[in-house]
Amino acid sequence: MKELKDRIRKDGKVLNADILKVDSFLNHQIDVELLDHIGMEFKKRFENEKITKVLTIEASGIAIACMTARHFNVPVVFAKKARSGNIGSSVYTSVVHSFTYDRNYDITLSRQYLSSDDKVLIVDDFMANGQAMLGMIDICRQAGAEVGGIGIVIEKGFQDGGDMIRRQGYHVESLAIVDAMDPETGIQFRE
Amino acid sequence: MKELKDRIRKDGKVLNADILKVDSFLNHQIDVELLDHIGMEFKKRFENEKITKVLTIEASGIAIACMTARHFNVPVVFAKKARSGNIGSSVYTSVVHSFTYDRNYDITLSRQYLSSDDKVLIVDDFMANGQAMLGMIDICRQAGAEVGGIGIVIEKGFQDGGDMIRRQGYHVESLAIVDAMDPETGIQFRE
Numbered sequence: 001m002k003e004l005k006d007r008i009r010k011d012g013k014v015l016n017a018d019i020l021k022v023d024s025f026l027n028h029q030i031d032v033e034l035l036d037h038i039g040m041e042f043k044k045r046f047e048n049e050k051i052t053k054v055l056t057i058e059a060s061g062i063a064i065a066c067m068t069a070r071h072f073n074v075p076v077v078f079a080k081k082a083r084s085g086n087i088g089s090s091v092y093t094s095v096v097h098s099f100t101y102d103r104n105y106d107i108t109l110s111r112q113y114l115s116s117d118d119k120v121l122i123v124d125d126f127m128a129n130g131q132a133m134l135g136m137i138d139i140c141r142q143a144g145a146e147v148g149g150i151g152i153v154i155e156k157g158f159q160d161g162g163d164m165i166r167r168q169g170y171h172v173e174s175l176a177i178v179d180a181m182d183p184e185t186g187i188q189f190r191e
Numbered sequence: 192m193k194e195l196k197d198r199i200r201k202d203g204k205v206l207n208a209d210i211l212k213v214d215s216f217l218n219h220q221i222d223v224e225l226l227d228h229i230g231m232e233f234k235k236r237f238e239n240e241k242i243t244k245v246l247t248i249e250a251s252g253i254a255i256a257c258m259t260a261r262h263f264n265v266p267v268v269f270a271k272k273a274r275s276g277n278i279g280s281s282v283y284t285s286v287v288h289s290f291t292y293d294r295n296y297d298i299t300l301s302r303q304y305l306s307s308d309d310k311v312l313i314v315d316d317f318m319a320n321g322q323a324m325l326g327m328i329d330i331c332r333q334a335g336a337e338v339g340g341i342g343i344v345i346e347k348g349f350q351d352g353g354d355m356i357r358r359q360g361y362h363v364e365s366l367a368i369v370d371a372m373d374p375e376t377g378i379q380f381r382e
Contacts, residue, residue, distance in 0.1 A: 029304040030253075030267040032260045058250035062221075063267065066254045069223045076221040076254065113220040 001041050001175040004153065005189050007034060014181045018156075026153065027060035027125050035067040038175060042123065042151040043071035045173045049148035051121045053077055053114065055140070057107060057132055061124045064153060068123055077114060079107040079136060092142045096135040099128075107135045109143075116144030123151040127174065130161020137170070154178065157190050192232050192366040195344065196380050198225060205372045209347075217344065218251035218316050226258040229366060233314065233342040234262035236364045240339035242312045244268055244305065246331070248298060248323055252315045255344060259314055268305060270298040270327060283333045287326040290319075298326045300334075307335030314342040318365065321352020328361070345369065348381050 013021040025031040051072050056065035057079045065076040082105065091108040098105060114120070122136050133150065140147050147170055155162045155174035166172050177190035204212040216222040242263050247256035248270045256267040273296065282299040289296060305311070313327050324341065331338050338361055346353045346365035357363050368381035 023301065024303065025266075028268065028271070028301055030257060030260075030269070032257050032267060033264070035257065036261070059253060059269070059271075062250060062253040063257045066221060066223050066226065066257050069221075070227070073224070075216075076223060077219065078221070078250070080219070080250075110214065110219055112215065 001038070003034065003037055005176050007031075008154070008176055008178075009187060012187065014183045014187060017180070017182060020154070020156075020178065020181060020187070022125075022154065027063075030063050032063075032067065035063055036070075038064060038153060039068035039071045041175060042068045042121070042173070046121055046149040046151065046171075049121070049171075050119055051148050052118045053120050053145075055079070055109075055114070055120050055122045055136055056124055057081065057136060064123050064125055068121070068151065072121070075113075077109060079109045079139060081105055081107055092139045094135040094138040094142075097131050099131070107132070107139070109139050111143070114140065114143035114145050118143065118145040119148040120145050121149050121151060122147060123153075125153045126156065127152040127154075127161045127165075127172075128156040128159040130159075130165050133161060133165055137165075149173065151175075192229070194225065194228055196367050198222075199345070199367055199369075200378060203378065205374050205378060208371070208373060211345070211347075211369065211372060211378070213316075213345065218254075221254050223254075223258065226254055227261075229255060229344060230259035230262045232366060233259045233312070233364070237312055237340040237342065237362075240312070240362075241310055242339050243309045244311050244336075246270070246300075246305070246311050246313045246327055247315055248272065248327060255314050255316055259312070259342065263312070266304075268300060270300045270330060272296055272298055283330045285326040285329040285333075288322050290322070298323070298330070300330050302334070305331065305334040305336050309334065309336040310339040311336050312340050312342060313338060314344075316344045317347065318343040318345075318352045318356075318363075319347040319350040321350075321356050324352060324356055328356075328359075340364065342366075 054069040152174040157177040180188040245260040343365040348368040371379040
């Protein structure tokens with residue numbers, strides 16, 4: 001998606017070969033017009049799937065999910081990162097390993113909001129090693145829901161999450177795939 | 192806002208005199224069409240303010256902020272609930288007391304995304320004792336930004352947050368104010 005890649009080149013900050021900061025438009029300050037275009041692009045790429053719900057994980061995924069679900073006319077559901085006192089005991093739960101913080105955390109989703117009647121589009125801002133995505137796929141499996149597609153805004157193509165999940169047979173669409181990056185020479189996108 | 196009150200009556204769950212669960216449409220599963228109407232309503236109620244940014248706090252505020260900012264054509268910024276490793280040291284920070292969990296937590300916002308040039312609409316899903324709102328107002332004060340208005344989806348009118356913040360002179364618009372609730376007799380909205 002050209003508009004997105006141009007924006008990443010213009011406003012993204014490459015801190016080192018691993019960390020790309022896009023918090024001026026994607027995950028701290030949010031350019032809702034850009035996100036609306038991202039949602040339209042996901043609609044185009046998954047328009048043959050009869051999506052019934054858009055699933056994401058808090059917090060930054062929520063913005064993308066809302067601006068995507070609008071174009072499918074379906075609800076958003078978001079997994080929470082820790083069991084919350086008010087959520088009730090009837091939840092799907094999966095364990096996710098964070099390499100960034102070197103710890104495990106639980107993600108939970110109330111059983112009421114995902115079932116075997118659902119065909120799910122999972123969206124997130126980043127995919128690197130794919131651990132959070134595996135957790136969301138696991139929650140869909142527990143619910144008996146079908147994964148109709150996976151939409152990623154920025155995939156770190158130099159980490160193995162995207163390839164691992166494609167090998168499992170899922171339809172993954174990443175709007176920008178970064179193959180390499182460097183504070184000096186900038187970002188190399190996959191064609 | 193009649194559509195919202197009708198929806199709360201239909202799908203909200205009153206667990207006791209304090210806890211109203213609206214996670215089937217507002218803060219776990221999200222009805223994006225309803226949120227779009229909520230965003231339009233905030234636009235109508237604050238249309239005379241020259242809003243430059245919509246500020247909220249993660250996680251459930253993000254959905255409301257995005258669907259509101261769309262109608263103002265301005266960016267969203269969201270405060271984070273704990274200092275994150277990647278956010279950088281240059282942040283505004285404020286301490287919020289959670290009565291629900293009886294503990295304090297920090298909220299942070301990168302200094303880059305709020306300044307004295309900004310006129311801010313602060314939005315959130317709930318206001319009860321108003322502690323999170325005081326934290327966001329404090330962050331605006333640190334930034335030298337003007338608070339152009341405060342938009343709340345559901346105010347618990349039987350707690351003192353809304354009145355306390357109105358007494359400080361802020362323009363607060365709550366789309367539904369719950370004056371009392373009870374699992375047997377239901378919800379009493381303020382006229």
